[in-house]
Structures are given as C-alpha cells and as structure tokens.
Amino acid sequence: xxxxxxxxxxxxxxxxxxxxxxxxxxxxxxxxxxxxxxxxxxxxxxxxxxxxxxxxxxxxxxxxxxxxxxxxxxxxxxxxxxxxxxxxxxxxxxxxxxxxxxxxxxxxxxxxxxxxxxxxxxxxxxxxxxxxxxxxxxxxxxxxxxxxxxxxxxxxxxxxxxxxxxxxxxxxxxxxxxxxxxxxxxxxxxxxxxxxxxxxxxxxxxxxxxxxxxxxxxxxxxxxxxxxxxxxxxxxxxxxxxxxx
Amino acid sequence: xxxxxxxxxxxxxxxxxxxxxxxxxxxxxxxxxxxxxxxxxxxxxxxxxxxxxxxxxxxxxxxxxxxxxxxxxxxxxxxxxxxxxxxxxxxxxxxxxxxxxxxxxxxxxxxxxxxxxxxxxxxxxxxxxxxxxxxxxxxxxxxxxxxxxxxxxxxxxxxxxxxxxxxxxxxxxxxxxxxxxxxxxxxxxxxxxxxxxxxxxxxxxxxxxxxxxxxxxxxxxxxxxxxxxxxxxxxxxxxxxxxxxxxxxxxxxxxxxxxxxxxxxxxxxxxxxxxxxxxxxxxxxxxxxxxxxxxxxxxxxxxxxxxxxxxxxxxxxxxxxxxxxxxxxxxxxxxxxx
Numbered sequence: 001x002x003x004x005x006x007x008x009x010x011x012x013x014x015x016x017x018x019x020x021x022x023x024x025x026x027x028x029x030x031x032x033x034x035x036x037x038x039x040x041x042x043x044x045x046x047x048x049x050x051x052x053x054x055x056x057x058x059x060x061x062x063x064x065x066x067x068x069x070x071x072x073x074x075x076x077x078x079x080x081x082x083x084x085x086x087x088x089x090x091x092x093x094x095x096x097x098x099x100x101x102x103x104x105x106x107x108x109x110x111x112x113x114x115x116x117x118x119x120x121x122x123x124x125x126x127x128x129x130x131x132x133x134x135x136x137x138x139x140x141x142x143x144x145x146x147x148x149x150x151x152x153x154x155x156x157x158x159x160x161x162x163x164x165x166x167x168x169x170x171x172x173x174x175x176x177x178x179x180x181x182x183x184x185x186x187x188x189x190x191x192x193x194x195x196x197x198x199x200x201x202x203x204x205x206x207x208x209x210x211x212x213x214x215x216x217x218x219x220x221x222x223x224x225x226x227x228x229x230x231x232x233x234x235x236x237x238x239x240x241x242x243x244x245x
Numbered sequence: 246x247x248x249x250x251x252x253x254x255x256x257x258x259x260x261x262x263x264x265x266x267x268x269x270x271x272x273x274x275x276x277x278x279x280x281x282x283x284x285x286x287x288x289x290x291x292x293x294x295x296x297x298x299x300x301x302x303x304x305x306x307x308x309x310x311x312x313x314x315x316x317x318x319x320x321x322x323x324x325x326x327x328x329x330x331x332x333x334x335x336x337x338x339x340x341x342x343x344x345x346x347x348x349x350x351x352x353x354x355x356x357x358x359x360x361x362x363x364x365x366x367x368x369x370x371x372x373x374x375x376x377x378x379x380x381x382x383x384x385x386x387x388x389x390x391x392x393x394x395x396x397x398x399x400x401x402x403x404x405x406x407x408x409x410x411x412x413x414x415x416x417x418x419x420x421x422x423x424x425x426x427x428x429x430x431x432x433x434x435x436x437x438x439x440x441x442x443x444x445x446x447x448x449x450x451x452x453x454x455x456x457x458x459x460x461x462x463x464x465x466x467x468x469x470x471x472x473x474x475x476x477x478x479x480x481x482x483x484x485x486x487x488x489x490x491x492x493x494x495x496x497x498x499x500x501x502x503x504x505x506x507x508x509x510x511x512x513x514x515x516x517x518x519x520x521x522x523x524x525x526x527x528x529x530x531x532x533x534x535x536x537x538x539x540x541x542x543x544x545x546x547x548x549x550x551x552x553x554x555x556x557x558x559x560x561x562x563x564x565x566x567x568x569x570x571x572x573x574x575x576x577x578x579x580x581x582x583x
Binding site: 117167 | 283305306310312313316333334342344416419420421422423424431437438439
C-alpha cells in the first residue's frame with residue numbers, strides 16, 4: 001500500500017543559529033514538502049544554553065521530527081535511535097491516515113484497543129524494514145564543534161551501518177555549514193555508502209558563524225533537484241512522492 | 246498525535262500514584278521506579294496484593310512492539326524467555342494518554358552485581374543457562390538484540406538467569422532495533438547489525454569480557470586485536486579465551502555450539518585439577534608408550550638383550566655360589582679326614 005520514500009534531514013549541532021533565515025520556519029517548510037527534520041544537540045562538558053535548547057526543540061517540533069540532546073560520547077547510539085524513531089513516526093503517520101480512510105473517523109493507532117494494535121504494529125515494523133529511506137545529514141562545523149567532529153564522523157558512519165542492515169534501500173548525503181565559500185557546502189552527494197566520509201572529514205575547516213536556517217533551506221533544494229532528476233527518469237515517481245508524508 | 250519531540254519522559258510518576266487502565270480498568274499502585282531506558286520507565290507496582298512490574302512509555306508504538314514480542318514468547322512452551330505478560334492498557338494521565346503493560350516482576354540483582362557478591366564460580370553456570378535460553382529464543386525466529394548485564398537478572402532461591410528488557414528483540418533477518426555499543430559487533434567493526442543468532446553470541450562474549458572489566462573500556466583500535474588483548478590481560482578470561490574469541494569472530498552459528506564448547510572447557514579444566522597429582526606418573530607412562538611407538542622396533546630388541554644379560558648374570562651367581570659351597574665342603578672334609 002505504501003510505496004513512497006521516507007525523507008529526513010538530520011541536523012547535528014551544538015547551539016544557536018546566528019545568521020540568515022529562522023531555522024524553525026525553514027523546518028516548517030521542510031515538513032510542508034514531506035521531509036521531517038530531526039535534531040541532535042551535541043554537548044561536551046558544557047551544557048547547551050537555554051536559547052540553543054529551545055531552538056533545537058523548536059526545529060524538531062515544526063519539522064515534524066525528533067530531537068535529542070546528548071553528550072558527544074553517546075552520539076553514535078543516539079543518531080541511530082533518533083533516525084529510527086523518526087522513521088517509525090513517519091510510517092505511523094502514514095498508517096494512521098490509512099486507518100482513517102478505512103474507519104472513516106479520526107481514528108489513530110492509539111484509539112484502537114491494545115489487542116488490535118499488535119497487528120498494526122507488525123505492519124509498521126515491516127515497513128520500517130523495507131521502506132526506502134533518504135537521509136540528508138547536516139553538520140554544524142562552527143568553531144565550537146571542531147573537536148567534536150571526529151565523533152560526529154564516527155556516528156554518521158555508524159548510522160549507515162545500522163540502516164544498511166535493513167532490507168530497504170538507503171541514500172545518504174552530507175552537508176556542512178558554514179561551508180568554505182557559501183553558507184552551506186555539500187561534501188558528499190547522494191550515495192548508499194558513507195565510508196568515503198573518513199577522508200573528507202579530516203579536511204574540514206571550521207568557521208565562525210552558524211547559518212542553520214539557510215542550511216536547511218539549501219538541503220531542501222537538494223531533495224528537490226534529486227526529485228526532478230528521478231521523475232525525469234521514471235515518470236510516475238511523482239505520484240508516490242506526494243504521499244510520502 | 247504522534248510527536249514526541251524530546252525523549253524527556255512524560256511518564257515519570259511519583260510513588261503512590263494510582264494507575265487505572267482505560268480498557269481493562271485494572272488498578273495499579275506505583276511503589277517505586279525500577280529502571281529506565283530509551284523506550285520508557287519501569288515501575289514496581291502493587292496489583293491486588295501482588296507485585297508486578299509496569300512499563301510505561303510515551304511512545305505507544307514501542308509498548309505495542311514489546312507486547313508483540315512478549316506475546317510471541319508466551320506461545321513458546323515451558324519457556325522462561327523474558328517476563329510473562331499480564332496486562333496491556335492505556336492510562337489517561339493529566340499529561341495525556343500513556344501506554345503501559347504489566348508483567349511479572351523478576352526480582353534479583355543484575356548479572357554483574359550477582360557475580361561480585363557470590364563469586365566467580367557462578368559465572369559458567371549462568372552463562373550456560375543464558376546460552377540455553379538464547380537457543381530457544383533463536384529457534385523461535387528471534388534475536389534478543391540489546392543483550393547486556395543490566396538486562397540480565399539473577400533470580401533465586403536457586404540462581405537462575407532471566408532476560409528482562411525485550412525492547413531490542415528483533416525478528417531474524419531484520420535490522421537490530423536497539424543495541425548498546427559495547428556489546429554491539431557493528432561498533433567493534435566485527436559484523437553487521439542484521440539480526441542473526443551470532444549477533445547475540447557476540448554480545449554474550451562481550452558480557453564475559455565485561456565480568457573481568459566491570460567498568461568496560463573504550464574502543465581504541467577496535468577490531469578483534471583490541472579485544473584479544475583485553476582477554477590476555479585477565480587470568481579469569483584466559484580460561485574461556487577459545488570460546489570468547491570464536492564468538493567474537495562469529496564462528497558459532499547457534500547458541501548450542503557455543504554452550505557445548507563452553508561446557509567442555511569447564512569439564513576439561515576440572516579433570517585437569519583432579520588429575521594433577523597422579524598426572525606426573527600417568528603422563529610418564531604414556532610418554533614412554535609414545536616413545537616406544539616412535540622408535541619402532543629398536544626399543545624391544547634392546548630390552549631382550551638386557552633380559553638375556555640378566556639371565557647370564559643369574560647363572561654366574563649360582564655357579565659361583567655352588568663352587569664356593571663346594572670349596573667349603575671340601576675344606577670341611579679335609580679337616581675331618583686329617
């Protein structure tokens with residue numbers, strides 16, 4: 001029944017944006033396009049300030065995704081958990097809509113008696129295993145992130161290990177912000193494998209500003225250009241995409 | 246409807262809170278918190294004068310998913326896989342609807358605490374029990390996934406190991422749902438995160454290592470070489486080295502193979518101990534036998550000659566003694582005659 005893809009942006013940051021558009025608005029824009037935005041806030045010993053925290057939660061909320069604040073050491077595990085959880089959320093959203101169509105009312109999984117939920121859950125699990133997944137990873141490379149970058153790299157490669165254990169296909173792309181010349185720089189184009197990231201990451205330079213909003217906006221256009229390319233090749237792809245969120 | 250933006254829990258409740266199910270109207274009184282994980286909090290609660298464990302989560306999906314696993318375990322006859330499921334329901338709290346399930350309360354210390362208190366001699370027994378349980382679990386198409394000491398409780402009065410958190414339990418062939426880095430073969434670069442029996446057996450091997458390193462350790466170079474190094478440094482682990490390394494390298498395709506080899510290691514070790522005293526003579530004789538076989542025909546020949554020599558010597562002895570006695574007799578006769 002569900003042939004669409006799941007599209008996610010995974011934002012890894014350690015604080016507040018300070019340049020360009022409001023990232024919360026950009027996350028809402030993403031959601032409108034059927035792309036969920038998940039945020040991971042990385043701490044060291046320092047605690048993320050109130051303002052940064054509010055922004056992180058705000059982005060995830062308006063982006064229809066999940067957010068989590070972690071210490072750098074626990075990053076790998078959290079990245080996979082957040083991605084999986086967000087994926088299940090999206091699938092559940094779709095399943096809920098299907099249920100509403102069948103049952104005709106504002107029924108969701110939660111409105112079913114617990115005994116009946118089990119079967120629905122099996123469908124959700126099955127989809128989580130087989131659905132095509134596109135994750136665009138957006139890494140904050142502002143100065144304060146510098147010494148956390150090796151851990152971030154590990155976590156991203158680890159994520160590909162987790163997701164590639166699924167039966168369904170995965171596509172990853174990695175963007176960093178701020179880039180060398182622009183606000184955002186693409187360092188790895190859509191690919192199912194992330195191993196090549198190791199060499200790229202060691203050459204990264206960190207910069208001063210944190211243009212989170214523009215970064216999300218640019219990330220969206222990357223999904224879009226991919227979409228138009230795909231739809232040129234396979235024509236009917238577009239109809240699935242409308243359904244993907 | 247479905248958004249849980251932060252994993253900070255809505256389902257944190259104070260002791261004394263009364264929880265009444267929306268569908269089945271069972272009444273539970275929360276006594277204390279037992280533990281928490283990524284998917285929710287587990288409480289000890291009172292239900293009609295019995296103690297039960299309540300797992301609550303703001304993520305209804307994970308509750309349903311775990312309930313599915315527990316239901317499927319219940320169908321396995323005579324099994325002690327996971328706690329038995331008692332009730333599934335929703336609770337309308339003032340912070341919104343929270344899904345929960347009630348299960349058997351498995352009481353006891355976790356594996357590492359138990360071993361610290363009761364001593365190392367229990368280690369093998371408990372691991373043999375665990376491997377047996379895992380074998381049943383695998384035979385039913387599941388992989389436990391998030392296997393770690395915190396999820397292993399030793400109940401009494403006769404110590405028996407039990408798995409308590411089925412949050413990571415995954416159908417074989419699918420991607421592992423939940424894991425903890427130290428016990429995960431993907432993290433150490435020793436395999437995929439596809440659920441197969443060997444995934445759990447890797448975790449078992451890591452738990453064995455964990456018994457000698459209660460604080461665990463961090464990945465440095467990773468891979469089998471770092472883990473081998475860690476095993477070599479601990480006397481207690483050296484004993485199991487063969488089995489641990491094989492499990493780490495994914496050489497066991499099922500839990501029974503690992504169990505059998507672990508068992509034989511222990512039995513061999515016991516034989517060694519009891520035989521130690523008589524061992525010296527025993528091994529000497531066997532060594533001689535081996536030498537004889539190795540040197541072929543030469544050895545028996547030399548033995549025969551040795552025997553012949555001894556025979557000659559005996560004849561000489563008798564002759565000398567007879568001559569000597571004869572001489573004495575002659576002397577005696579001469580004296581009598583003169």
